[in-house]
């Protein structure tokens with residue numbers, strides 16, 4: 288899949304621009320704070336319908352208008368598809384091929400992209416929510432219905448929490464508990480099934496990056512790929528937590544509180560791992576995600592690499608660039624120094640210069 292045209296209006300510091308990327312490596316260079324990440328973010332939004340940064344619509348809107356607009360023109364096997372997002376303060380209007388999408392499957396997984404950003408390098412050490420999001424965002428690219436499932440779960444969780452907070456009698460909480468058990472177990476099942484598919488690719492990518500020395504793994508708490516087992520587990524945990532739930536007025540267990548643990552040689556990476564090992568871990572995850580998407584969709588996703596040169600040492604960069612060259616997909620890289628890419632001998636290299644929100648071809 289190739290993004291042939293990107294049009295932005297009032298998107299963060301980019302007033303108005305049109306970019307025609309090349310089919311291979313597109314390098315965005317410029318000083319700090321000029322708008323390079325903003326461009327990668329806009330491409331990411333075309334496929335994920337939300338940002339990878341703090342997710343408030345108003346942050347995405349620049350100062351010259353009350354809304355921003357991001358449009359992309361994609362080609363896959365000669366077929367043209369368009370997607371446009373008009374971002375207002377309290378809503379996003381989405382058009383795919385000039386029509387409003389009716390369901391998640393019309394949107395998600397259609398223009399897939401995989402991002403590697405400096406923020407993600409801190410994931411192994413960060414909050415569980417960020418690790419869950421890493422898995423969920425990857426998962427919904429190949430299984431759009433997962434979005435509907437998590438929404439149903441969140442709706443149920445909200446209702447149940449309202450009742451618990453009000454101190455409602457157990458019998459009125461009960462129907463929501465059953466609903467939570469069913470949808471919660473399905474969310475866990477989808478995550479476990481995804482990890483089942485991803486982990487062999489991930490482990491072998493990690494070995495390739497670091498040599499055969501270390502064994503990387505992701506342990507999902509209460510892992511199972513049997514729905515009834517997951518339902519039973521969640522039901523009995525909630526039963527055990529009843530008194531604490533009544534005391535604190537909130538749901539104490541479920542996929543919204545799970546902590547997927549990133550492990551290296553049977554130790555918790557976030558505690559014991561070096562910076563380099565944590566970077567390799569995230570890099571291996573992304574590599575596996577790309578391979579999985581390729582297998583599931585039949586084409587290479589767009590790859591968005593934000594300021595990667597600052598995060599990866601030469602050895603890891605070389606691994607990843609070699610891997611990307613083999614994919615023959617479209618790649619967008621933001622960096623402050625373009626010379627490294629010129630000398631790397633990439634095929635299909637296109638350079639852009641970004642300065643104060645304006646973008647032009649670099650000669």
Ligand SMILES: Nc1ncnc2c1ncn2[C@@H]1O[C@H](COP(=O)(O)OP(=O)(O)OP(=O)(O)O)[C@@H](O)[C@H]1O
Nearest residue numbers: 299300319320321322323324325346347348349350
């Ligand atoms: N809603 C907004 N309206 C106007 N300008 C914004 C908005 N949000 C961010 N900016 C501006 O965008 C710029 C940051 O852009 P971006 O994050 O893309 O920088 P960058 O070129 O990737 O820099 P770095 O190399 O430091 O990562 C800043 O100047 C910031 O003030």
